[in-house]
Amino acid sequence: EAQVTQNPRYLITVTGKKLTVTCSQNMNHEYMSWYRQDPGLGLRQIYYSMNVEVTDKGDVPEGYKVSRKEKRNFPLILESPSPNQTSLYFCASSLMRPNTGELFFGEGSRLTVL
Amino acid sequence: DQQVKQNSPSLSVQEGRISILNCDYTNSMFDYFLWYKKYPAEGPTFLISISSIKDKNEDGRFTVFLNKSAKHLSLHIVPSQPGDSAVYFCAASAISFQKLVFGTGTRLLVSP
Numbered sequence: 001e002a003q004v005t006q007n008p009r010y011l012i013t014v015t016g017k018k019l020t021v022t023c024s025q026n027m028n029h030e031y032m033s034w035y036r037q038d039p040g041l042g043l044r045q046i047y048y049s050m051n052v053e054v055t056d057k058g059d060v061p062e063g064y065k066v067s068r069k070e071k072r073n074f075p076l077i078l079e080s081p082s083p084n085q086t087s088l089y090f091c092a093s094s095l096m097r098p099n100t101g102e103l104f105f106g107e108g109s110r111l112t113v114l
Numbered sequence: 115d116q117q118v119k120q121n122s123p124s125l126s127v128q129e130g131r132i133s134i135l136n137c138d139y140t141n142s143m144f145d146y147f148l149w150y151k152k153y154p155a156e157g158p159t160f161l162i163s164i165s166s167i168k169d170k171n172e173d174g175r176f177t178v179f180l181n182k183s184a185k186h187l188s189l190h191i192v193p194s195q196p197g198d199s200a201v202y203f204c205a206a207s208a209i210s211f212q213k214l215v216f217g218t219g220t221r222l223l224v225s226p
Contacts, residue, residue, distance in 0.1 A: 004157070033213065042120075042218035043158070043203060050212065058213060090157055098207060098214050102148065105157030 002027045006091050006106035013081055014114050021076040021109050023091030031094045032074040033058070033103070034066065036087040043090065049074055050097065081113040117141045118206050120217035127224050133191040135220050137204030140185065144206040148214065149178060149189050152201045161202075162189070194224045 004025045013019055025032065033048040035058075045058030049068040063085055065077040074093075078085060088110050092103040119138045127133045137147075145166040150158035164171040164178045164187070171178050177190045191198055204217040 035216075040123075040218060042118075043205075043216035045213045048212055056212065092157075097212055102160035102163070103158075103214060105150075105159070107155070107157045 002104070004091055004093055004104050004106035006089070006109045008109060009107065010110050012112045012114065015082055016080050019078050019081060019111075021078075021089060021091075021111070023074045023076065023106060024072050025074075025091075025093040025104070026072065027093060027095070027104065028071065029093035029095050029104070030071070031097055032068065033092045033098075034064070034074070034076050035090045035092060036060065037090065037108075038087050046076070046089075078111075081111075083113045085111065086113050087111060116218070117144075118204055118215050118217040120202075120204055120220050122220050123218070124221040124223070127194045127222065129196055129224055129226050130193045133189075133194045133198065133222055133224065135189040135191075135202050135204075135222065137187045137189075137217055138185055139187075139206050141206070141208070141215075142185075143208040143210065144215075145209060146207045147178070147180060147187050148205045148207075149176075150203045150205060150216075151198075152203065152219070158203055191222075194222075196224050196226055198222060199224050 007022045034046040035043040047066040049055045091106040148163040149161040151161045152158040180187045201219045203219045205214040
């Protein structure tokens with residue numbers, strides 16, 4: 001089954017404790033991206049990757065890191081989480097850049113930073 | 115700077131009636147528009163799209179209309195069904211963009 005898999009789905013952590021949210025897709029997609037969803041703000045892009053070893057900042061990259069060492073994986077790293085990073089996070093992928101193609105989303109990871 | 119706006123946070127419709135969800139955009143470079151549907155505890159899923167060279171695209175009960183001069187698009191659902199109850203996100207992109215720009219979403223509730 002074609003899918004984007006994120007882990008963990010739910011996480012409560014404390015300020016400053018490094019964490020990684022993993023994302024994996026099995027569709028051989030070149031493009032991958034991370035979004036966060038916040039009330040009243042919709043979905044905002046954090047980082048994206050056009051291919052292996054090619055990553056770039058989205059609209060809200062502060063406090064996040066990413067890496068793309070393999071085509072299928074695109075982990076999101078919070079080196080020192082803060083309460084303003086409490087949010088619902090979505091990983092997404094598409095065959096190429098998504099301007100004419102649909103994005104496939106994971107089920108989301110709800111993160112709470114205390 | 116919200117380039118894609120969905121000014122109605124919520125919409126309630128009775129089963130069988132038409133649901134009309136609206137979206138406005140500000141960036142004239144946008145040339146492709148999409149609608150996504152999101153159920154609770156799930157990721158958004160693609161619903162329907164339209165290129166800027168068209169003004170209408172239809173897929174079953176779902177029709178998207180694009181008015182380029184007004185920078186406005188709308189999603190029509192006819193007839194509405196309780197299973198359509200979800201949050202609907204409008205999104206836009208351009209050939210030079212590396213992302214989809216999403217609106218804030220409209221929560222649709224279809225009551226039996």
